[in-house]
Amino acid sequence: MNHEERVADAELGAKSIKDLIESYNLIGGFMARNLYDASRVLASMYSDPDVTVILSFTANLVSTGLRGILRGIIERGLADVVITTAGTVDHDVAKSLGGVYFKGSFDIDDSVLLSKGIHRIGNVFVRKEHYGPLVEKAVHSTLSKVNASEIGVRELLWLMADELDDSSIIKASKRSCVPIYIPGFVDGAFGTAILTYNEVQRTRSGGRRINVNVLKDEEEIMNIIYSSKKLGAVIIGGGISKHHVIWWSQFKGGLDYVVYLTTATEWDGSLSGARPKEAVSWGKVKPEAKSAFVLADATITVPILFNYIASEVGFRKRNMGVYPWNCQ
Amino acid sequence: MNHEERVADAELGAKSIKDLIESYNLIGGFMARNLYDASRVLASMYSDPDVTVILSFTANLVSTGLRGILRGIIERGLADVVITTAGTVDHDVAKSLGGVYFKGSFDIDDSVLLSKGIHRIGNVFVRKEHYGPLVEKAVHSTLSKVNASEIGVRELLWLMADELDDSSIIKASKRSCVPIYIPGFVDGAFGTAILTYNEVQRTRSGGRRINVNVLKDEEEIMNIIYSSKKLGAVIIGGGISKHHVIWWSQFKGGLDYVVYLTTATEWDGSLSGARPKEAVSWGKVKPEAKSAFVLADATITVPILFNYIASEVGFRKRNMGVYPWNCQ
Amino acid sequence: MNHEERVADAELGAKSIKDLIESYNLIGGFMARNLYDASRVLASMYSDPDVTVILSFTANLVSTGLRGILRGIIERGLADVVITTAGTVDHDVAKSLGGVYFKGSFDIDDSVLLSKGIHRIGNVFVRKEHYGPLVEKAVHSTLSKVNASEIGVRELLWLMADELDDSSIIKASKRSCVPIYIPGFVDGAFGTAILTYNEVQRTRSGGRRINVNVLKDEEEIMNIIYSSKKLGAVIIGGGISKHHVIWWSQFKGGLDYVVYLTTATEWDGSLSGARPKEAVSWGKVKPEAKSAFVLADATITVPILFNYIASEVGFRKRNMGVYPWNCQ
Amino acid sequence: MNHEERVADAELGAKSIKDLIESYNLIGGFMARNLYDASRVLASMYSDPDVTVILSFTANLVSTGLRGILRGIIERGLADVVITTAGTVDHDVAKSLGGVYFKGSFDIDDSVLLSKGIHRIGNVFVRKEHYGPLVEKAVHSTLSKVNASEIGVRELLWLMADELDDSSIIKASKRSCVPIYIPGFVDGAFGTAILTYNEVQRTRSGGRRINVNVLKDEEEIMNIIYSSKKLGAVIIGGGISKHHVIWWSQFKGGLDYVVYLTTATEWDGSLSGARPKEAVSWGKVKPEAKSAFVLADATITVPILFNYIASEVGFRKRNMGVYPWNCQ
Numbered sequence A, B, C, D: 001m002n003h004e005e006r007v008a009d010a011e012l013g014a015k016s017i018k019d020l021i022e023s024y025n026l027i028g029g030f031m032a033r034n035l036y037d038a039s040r041v042l043a044s045m046y047s048d049p050d051v052t053v054i055l056s057f058t059a060n061l062v063s064t065g066l067r068g069i070l071r072g073i074i075e076r077g078l079a080d081v082v083i084t085t086a087g088t089v090d091h092d093v094a095k096s097l098g099g100v101y102f103k104g105s106f107d108i109d110d111s112v113l114l115s116k117g118i119h120r121i122g123n124v125f126v127r128k129e130h131y132g133p134l135v136e137k138a139v140h141s142t143l144s145k146v147n148a149s150e151i152g153v154r155e156l157l158w159l160m161a162d163e164l165d166d167s168s169i170i171k172a173s174k175r176s177c178v179p180i181y182i183p184g185f186v187d188g189a190f191g192t193a194i195l196t197y198n199e200v201q202r203t204r205s206g207g208r209r210i211n212v213n214v215l216k217d218e219e220e221i222m223n224i225i226y227s228s229k230k231l232g233a234v235i236i237g238g239g240i241s242k243h244h245v246i247w248w249s250q251f252k253g254g255l256d257y258v259v260y261l262t263t264a265t266e267w268d269g270s271l272s273g274a275r276p277k278e279a280v281s282w283g284k285v286k287p288e289a290k291s292a293f294v295l296a297d298a299t300i301t302v303p304i305l306f307n308y309i310a311s312e313v314g315f316r317k318r319n320m321g322v323y324p325w326n327c328q
C-alpha cells in the first residue's frame, strides 16, 4: 500500500448494491473503506480455483433472518466448510421444525418475558416451547437411529438433516456436501439433548449410550486442511468458531484470504477482537494474505457483501476432490 | 410495538439498495432491524410537509468521501438546517481549495508521517500544506471583506462560500439556503484563523478586529426552532453537534422524528452514546416521536439510508417560509 | 430500586482498595456504580453459606498476570467450579513449564514477529517454543499414563496437574478440589495435542487411542448443578465459558447471584454482550437474583473486586458435600 | 520499548491503591498495562517542574460524584488549566446551588421520567427544577453585575463563582487560579441563559446586552500555550474538550506528556477515539512524548490514577509565572 489513492466525494444516486460498494470505495475512509476492501478480498478469493473456503459464524445470527443468507452462501458453493457453535444447531433446528421467532425489543422487562414463557436473544423473541423441546425431540429421534456406539458431530448433524425442512442450514450443508463442525457442541440445547438421551439410556434396560465424539470431527478438519491447496475464510463474529478456523489454518501455513466481520474490539486482548494482523504472528494468516476486517454488526455487512458476491459470482464451482469422504 | 411481526429468512439475490433495505426488514434482529427502522423513520419524516429537518454530523466524516453525500443531502432539500463542528469547515474548505486527501492506514508509524508532513485522520491522510494554510487563507481573505465589526458564524461561512468550489458543503448550504451552524466554531483551523486575523489587526495601524459572534447564530437557531411546526433530525455521530440539535429541540416540545447514526456506547453515560429514549426524559424527543438509532460507522450506514431516500424521494420540496431571513 | 440514593462528590484521599470501592459508591453513576454494585453482589454471595460459586473466564486473560489472581480465587475457596476455554489450558501449562510471556505491543509489524518466532496475544508476546511444544509435551506425557480408553476432560487436567508447578491454575484446581471444565476443549493446542497423540497411536503397533469424552464432564456439571442449594457466578468475559455457566444454571431455576465483567456490547445481539436481564427471560438468572455487570477490561476490574473480597473474606469455607466425587 | 519486560502473576493480597497499581504492572497486558503506563506518565509529568498541565473532561462526568475528584485535582495544583464543555457549567452550578442528583437506572421508561419531571444522564437522575432554572438564575444574576459590554467566558465563570458554594469546580478554579475554558460554551443551559438574558435586555428599555466573547478565551489560551516551557495533558473523554487541548498544543510543538482516558474507539476515525499516536502526525503530541491511553469508563480509572497521584504527590507546587493575568 503506498497511500497514493485519493479519497473522492461519493454522490447520491447509487441504485444497486454494486453502486453502493463503489461508493464505499470513493468514500475511502474509516469502515466504509474496510468494507470495500472486504469486497475485494472476497472477489479475489472466489476467483481463485485453488482455495478451500471456510465459513464461520456465531449462533445468535441464526436467530435472525440472516439465517437465509448463510444458507444461501452454502447453497451457492461459496463455502466449502462451515464452523459454528452449538446455538446454531438450536436455532436452525427449532426454525426448521416450525419454531417462530419474533421481532422483539432490547428494552423490555425480562421478568415479564419469563412469566410469558418467552426467551430473548437481543431484540429477537422466541417462545420457550418453540425452542428447547423441538431441539430435544430432533436430537433424541436422530440418536435413536444411530447404528454405532460412536459418532462424530458432523455425522450426527447430517443424520439429523433428514428431520429438517429446506430452510435449514444443516440440511443445506448436507445437500451441498459442505461439512459443518461444532467444536463446542455441548454448549446448548443440542449438547444437553445428547446428554439427556444418554441419561435415559443408562437408566433403561437395554439402553444404548452413544458417544458423540468431537475428536472425529477434528480429524476430518485436519484432513481437509492438509488436503487443501490454499485456504480462505469468512469469519463472522468471534469466539470459538472464529478461533477454530484460524487455529487449524496455521497447520497449513496460514490463510491466503481472510475477512473478519465483527463487533469485537482489539484492546481487551481478546481472541474475538484480534485483527488479522495478530493472526500473522501465529502463522494463522500468511503475511502476504489478502485480508480485511470490518467492525460492524454482521446483520448489516453480510447482506451487502454476499448479495454483491452472489450477483458477481452466481454459483461457485467447487472443487470437491479435496474431501476425504464421499458425498454422493 | 406488540412484537407480533416475525423474523423471516432473507435470501441472497437482492440487487438494489431498496432490496437490501427489505432484506434488513426480514432479518429483523440486532442492528439490521434498527437500520430498517431508521429507513422507516426517514421515509415518514420526508413525507411530512410540516417538518423542519435538522442534519448534524461530526467533522471527521468530511475528511472522507461521505462529504459528497452530505452535500447531496443538502442539495436535494433533505435538510433544512445543518449543525456541525469546526473541523467540518476545515476539511470542506481545504478540499474546496484543492486539498487532496488520500486513503491511508491506521497502522502506520505516525512519527514518519510527521516527518513527511502528513496529517492522519483515522485511515485518511492529508498533507499539511493541503490543510491549515488553505483554511487560513480563505478565512483571512473573507474577514477582510467583512463590512461590520460583528458577524455571526453562519454569515461568515456564507460569505466565505464565494471562495469555494461546487464540491463544498458550505457553498451548497448557501446556494440551497440551508443555514449551517458551528456552535463550537473556535475548535479548529477555522477558529484559529479568526484569532490570528484579529491578532494581526491588533498590531497593525488601522487594523480592524472583527468579532465573530456565535450568539448571533444561537438567535437564528432559536428563531428557526420556534417558527417550525414540527421538528425532525438526522444526527450522525455525537459530540457538540448532536447535543446542540436535541438541546434546542426541547424548547419546541421535542423532536417528532429522529434518527441517531453513531458508534458511541450508552453505558459510559455519555451524551454521544445516549439513545433517543434518554432524550425523551428531557423533552428533547417527544415520547410519541418516530425514532431509531443504528450503532455502526456512519460511513457504512449513511450511504445505504440516503441513497435509498434519494431514490424514493428524489428532491424534497422545502417549506422556506419558516426562516427569518431572505435567501434570494 | 427506588432511586432515592444520592450521588455525592467523592474526594481525593482514598488510600486503600476499600476506600476506592467506597468512592465508587459515592460517584454513583456510569460504570463506577456498576463496579460498586458488583462488589455488593460478591459480598452477599460470599456470605451466603448455601451457594455454589461458578467462576468462568476467557483464555486470553491467562496470558497476562491476571493468572495469579485467578489462581488465588481458587486457592482461597472463592470458587467451587471453574469453566473456561481451551486456551486457558495452553497458557497455564506453558507458563507452568517455564514459558515466559513478555510485555509486548499492539502496534507492531506482525510479520516481523512471525519471522522472529513470536506469538502475539494483544499486547502480550510469547516465543513459539514457549507455547505449543510445551503443551504438546505435557498432554502426550499425561495421556501415556491414562489407564482407561475413555477419560473426561477434567480428569485429564487433574492428571496433568502432576506435571505442573505451583503457579498453575489447573494444579490449584486439583489441590483445592475445584473442578475445572472446558466445554470447547478441542479448540487450542490442548485439543490438538490430544488429536496428535491419537494419530500417533493409530499408526503405531500396539498404539492405544484415548477417547477424551467431554460428555463425562457434562454429567459432572449436571450433578453439581442439581446438588447445589443455590447458584452464584462470576463471569469474566464472554464466549462459550460464559454461556456454559448460565446455560446449566437454568436447569436449577437460575442463578441467585451473578456478576458479569466484560467488554462485550449488547446491541449486536451477542451472547457475550447480553446483560444479566436477558438471562432472566431464559430462566438462567432468577428475576430476584442479586446481579451486576461492569463493562470494562477485566484486567482492570478483577484486581479491584477480588483484592477487596480477599481482604474482606480472606479464605472462604467451602461446602464440599455437594460434589459427587471424592477429593482426598 | 524492547519488550524484554516479563508478564508476572499478580497475587491476591493488595491492600492499597498503590499495591493495586503495582499489580497492574505485573499483570502487564491489555488495559491493565495501559493503566499502569498512565500512572507512570502522570508520575513523570508531575515531577517535572517545567510543565503546564492541561486537564480536560466531558460534562457527563460532573453529573456523577467524580466531580469531587475533578475539583480535588484543581485544588491540589494538579492542573494548571481546565478545558471542558458547557454541560460542566450546568451540572456544577446546579449542584452548587442545591441541585440533588440521584442514583438512577439506564433501564427505565423515559416517558415516565418525563411525566415526573426527571432528567436522565445515563444512570443518574436529576429533577428538572434542580437543573435548568438554577443555572439560569445564576447566569442572569451574574450577567446583571457585568460592567462591560464584552466579557470572555472564563471571566464570566469566575464572576459567577461568587454565587457558588465550595463544592464547585468553577469556584475551585477561581480560588486556585486555574483558568477554565469552555470553547463550546453555547451548547447547554449556560449558553441558553446568556441568550435569554440578552433577549430580555433587547426588549427592555435601558436593557444592556452583553457580548460573551469566546475569542477572548482563545487569546488567553494562546498566551498560556506560548508562555509554557513544556506541555502536559490529562484528557478525560473526547469531543471538543479533548480536541481543544491537542489542537492548541501543536502550536508549541506538541505535548510532552499526555494521558487519554476514554471509551471511544479508534476505528470510526473519530477525533474522540484517536490515540495519542494519531496526534503525533499532527504535531499535537511530540514523537518522544511520554504518553498512554486507557480505554475504560473514566469513573473507574480516574479515581485509581488520581488517588494514587494524590498520595504520591500531595499538593503540587505550581509555577504561576506563566499566566498573563493577576490572580491575587
Ligand SMILES: NC(=O)c1ccc[n+]([C@@H]2O[C@H](COP(=O)([O-])OP(=O)(O)OC[C@H]3O[C@@H](n4cnc5c(N)ncnc54)[C@H](O)[C@@H]3O)[C@@H](O)[C@H]2O)c1
Binding pocket: A030, B057, B058, B059, B060, B061, B063, B085, B086, B087, B088, B090, B121, B184, B187, B188, B189, B236, B237, B238, B239, B240, B241, B261, B262, B263, B264, B265, B272, B296, B297, B298, B299, D238, D239, D240, D243, D244, D264, D268, D269, D270, D271, D272, D273
Ligand atoms: N475530526 C476532525 O477531523 C477534526 C478536525 C478539526 C477539528 N475537529 C474538532 O474536534 C472536535 C471533536 O470532533 P467532533 O465533535 O466533530 O467529533 P468526534 O470525532 O469527537 O466524534 C464524536 C462522536 O461521534 C461518533 N462518531 C464519530 N465518527 C463516527 C462515525 N464514523 N460513525 C458513527 N459515529 C461516529 C463517535 O461516537 C464519537 O465519539 C470538534 O470540536 C471538531 O471541530 C475535528
Ligand SMILES: NC(=O)c1ccc[n+]([C@@H]2O[C@H](COP(=O)([O-])OP(=O)(O)OC[C@H]3O[C@@H](n4cnc5c(N)ncnc54)[C@H](O)[C@@H]3O)[C@@H](O)[C@H]2O)c1
Binding pocket: A238, A239, A240, A243, A244, A264, A268, A269, A270, A271, A272, A273, C057, C058, C059, C060, C061, C063, C085, C086, C087, C088, C090, C121, C184, C187, C188, C189, C236, C237, C238, C239, C240, C241, C261, C262, C263, C264, C265, C272, C296, C297, C298, C299, D030
Ligand atoms: N485467547 C487466547 O489466548 C486463546 C488461546 C488458545 C485458544 N483460544 C481459543 O479461542 C476461543 C475464543 O476465546 P475465548 O472464548 O476464551 O474468548 P475471547 O477472547 O474470544 O473473548 C470472548 C469475549 O469475552 C470478552 N473479553 C475478552 N477479553 C476480555 C477482557 N480482557 N476483559 C473483559 N472482557 C473480555 C470480550 O467481549 C470477548 O468478545 C476459545 O475456544 C479459546 O479456547 C484462545
